Amino acid sequence: MNQALEILLSILLLTGGFFTLAGAIGLARLPDFYTRLHGPTKATTLGVGAIMISSLIYFSVTEGSINMTEILIMVFLVLTAPVSANMMAKAAMHIGVRTTEETRGQGWDQ
Secondary structure (H helix, E strand, C coil), X not given: CCHXXXXXXXXXXXXXXXXXXXXXXXXXXXXXXXXXXXXXXXXXXXXXXXXXHHHHHHHHHHHXXXXXXXXXXXXXXXXXXXXXXXXXXXXHHHHCCCCCHHHHCCCCCC
């Protein structure tokens, strides 16, 4: 494997790790249920996608063929994360989950 490919894979892995960490921190630190949905559905999806792309590139180069496992993981992640977040938000609105005082002043729940 050449050095340019190793640099590309390193950048993808670091980017994926950064976005995954940002999503996890957002899940832990944001004030209410609705804002916490953004962490795992936005940043973590991008982070895991970057990690899967780097895995796909690495194993394609080393084994000489494209592995469908990484492609299927990315497709299912991109399809299911937004849909599940939307369903959770609608269910929370239906049962009356309220926002916190911090988010009410920003146009939410007025």
